Amino acid sequence: MSADQPFKSQFLKTMQERGYIHQITHPVELDEAASKGPITAYIGFDATASSLHVGHMIQIMMLRRLQQAGHKPIVLMGGGTTKVGDPTFKDTQRPLLTDEQIKANIDSMKVSFARFLTFGDGPTDAVMVDNADWLDKLGYVQFLRDYGVHFTINRMLTFDSVKLRLEREQPMTFLEFNYMLMQATDFLELERTHGCVLQMGGSDQWGNIINGVELIRRVDQKPSFGLTTPLLSTASGQKMGKTVGGAVWLNADMRSPYDYWQFWRNTEDADVGRFMKLFTDLSMEDIARYEAMQGADINEAKKVLANEATRMLHGEEAAHAAAEAARVAFEVGSVSGDMPTFEIAAADLEAGVVLAALATDAGLAASRGEARRLAQGGGLRVNDAAEADANRTITSADLVDGVVKLAAGKKKIVLVKPV
RNA sequence: GGGGGAAUGUCCCGAGUGGCAAAGGGGGGGGACUGUAAAUCCCCUGGCGUACGCCUUCGCAGGUUCGAGUCCUGCUUCCCCCA
Numbered sequence: 001m002s003a004d005q006p007f008k009s010q011f012l013k014t015m016q017e018r019g020y021i022h023q024i025t026h027p028v029e030l031d032e033a034a035s036k037g038p039i040t041a042y043i044g045f046d047a048t049a050s051s052l053h054v055g056h057m058i059q060i061m062m063l064r065r066l067q068q069a070g071h072k073p074i075v076l077m078g079g080g081t082t083k084v085g086d087p088t089f090k091d092t093q094r095p096l097l098t099d100e101q102i103k104a105n106i107d108s109m110k111v112s113f114a115r116f117l118t119f120g121d122g123p124t125d126a127v128m129v130d131n132a133d134w135l136d137k138l139g140y141v142q143f144l145r146d147y148g149v150h151f152t153i154n155r156m157l158t159f160d161s162v163k164l165r166l167e168r169e170q171p172m173t174f175l176e177f178n179y180m181l182m183q184a185t186d187f188l189e190l191e192r193t194h195g196c197v198l199q200m201g202g203s204d205q206w207g208n209i210i211n212g213v214e215l216i217r218r219v220d221q222k223p224s225f226g227l228t229t230p231l232l233s234t235a236s237g238q239k240m241g242k243t244v245g246g247a248v249w250l251n252a253d254m255r256s257p258y259d260y261w262q263f264w265r266n267t268e269d270a271d272v273g274r275f276m277k278l279f280t281d282l283s284m285e286d287i288a289r290y291e292a293m294q295g296a297d298i299n300e301a302k303k304v305l306a307n308e309a310t311r312m313l314h315g316e317e318a319a320h321a322a323a324e325a326a327r328v329a330f331e332v333g334s335v336s337g338d339m340p341t342f343e344i345a346a347a348d349l350e351a352g353v354v355l356a357a358l359a360t361d362a363g364l365a366a367s368r369g370e371a372r373r374l375a376q377g378g379g380l381r382v383n384d385a386a387e388a389d390a391n392r393t394i395t396s397a398d399l400v401d402g403v404v405k406l407a408a409g410k411k412k413i414v415l416v417k418p419v
Numbered sequence: 420g421g422g423g424g425a426a427u428g429u430c431c432c433g434a435g436u437g438g439c440a441a442a443g444g445g446g447g448g449g450g451a452c453u454g455u456a457a458a459u460c461c462c463c464u465g466g467c468g469u470a471c472g473c474c475u476u477c478g479c480a481g482g483u484u485c486g487a488g489u490c491c492u493g494c495u496u497c498c499c500c501c502a
Contacts, residue, residue, distance in 0.1 A: 367466065
């Protein structure tokens with residue numbers, strides 16, 4: 001964990017210099033193991049949504065670094081744990097997902113993983129597993145006898161996740177309390193079936209990861225390791241990952257490559273270097289050059305960051321198109337076909353549509369009232385002209401080059417196209 | 420089992436005297452300034468309607484009242500104390 005003694009293994013060296021490491025259970029031993037030969041490591045992902053989002057990127061990138069350094073990554077999908085439902089959000093009882101939904105989610109997420117990892121049967125090829133495969137089969141009594149004996153309540157109560165809850169006098173259910181045991185058995189299972197020796201995750205997972213390490217040591221008398229990443233926030237203290245218009249999904253059908261590019265383009269100055277290290281494959285030397293940029297020049301670095309990040313996820317072509325669309329939109333002030341579009345029946349447009357309704361349907365506002373407020377505040381623009389009256393009708397007379405350009409604020413742009 | 424508290428604008432925290440679309444934050448959105456950044460300042464933040472307006476909201480279900488987030492009854496969930 002300390003930066004004082006340099007790591008020997010390529011993997012940890014990279015991890016450290018690029019800023020992925022927050023804590024490691026046994027840094028020296030892990031370094032030793034990783035420098036001797038290929039090791040296997042895993043990260044767990046929930047299957048609650050049909051797409052991963054940028055918040056998952058740091059984890060995905062860790063697995064990528066692992067594979068790049070000649071080791072074997074395992075993607076653990078929480079098919080089993082998702083079935084129970086994450087109890088952390090106790091306020092809103094989230095509707096439980098069906099087996100089919102979970103399966104569909106996993107399939108859908110796999111697409112994104114495949115952009116960053118090479119899957120297959122080779123020694124360093126990534127594999128994907130689903131903890132439903134073993135959690136579903138657990139017998140309660142058997143589970144208690146096999147694993148329950150290795151956990152003391154005394155210790156479990158010392159974990160931050162539990163302690164915080166108790167201090168705030170918030171309820172913690174027994175189910176939730178058992179969660180850490182289930183996660184620990186995941187690690188044990190992977191250690192036995194795949195020879196997995198390392199679990200990685202966000203810093204909030206530290207306690208859970210330790211439990212797994214501990215369990216393996218007690219049950220199988222084998223060493224294993226845990227590594228966590230720092231909590232990612234922007235330089236100004238915001239939680240990383242949100243943007244105008246909600247979650248930044250990785251799947252192209254949920255968030256366009258254009259939006260994804262925009263997300264990275266809007267990175268804060270102070271974060272550019274850090275994000276480049278974490279989210280691109282650029283060399284440390286290149287990054288150092290970009291990091292040195294000052295003032296407005298740093299915008300060039302942001303473009304590079306956006307290009308690289310988008311290229312990895314959506315491919316070279318999509319990245320180019322997104323960059324070009326952005327250039328046209330912001331630097332030329334014109335329109336480009338790669339901007340998000342909203343299709344409307346030509347007949348409807350011919351007849352005329354109330355602007356507030358159109359802006360709402362096109363996704364620029366959540367309701368007509370919001371569109372009205374937006375217009376009154378001067379944030380709604382039609383063909384680049386601010387329009388304070390959201391009640392005016394938009395007709396085919398407003399078409400410019402075959403589209404009506406609607407914008408909410410400076411960055412949310414939608415082209416309305418008659419079909 | 421007994422006693423005492425709590426649930427508020429469906430993003431979160433949180434004030435609330437019988438007249439309340441309901442204080443104040445945070446978060447979010449927009450504008451100004453800039454560099455598609457940060458910081459700062461200003462505006463907005465339940466839905467529908469062009470509008471006097473209508474509708475829906477304060478755990479759930481009833482009741483008192485011209486009128487209830489506010490009073491009464493029952494229920495649900497959570498917290499604390501006693502057993």
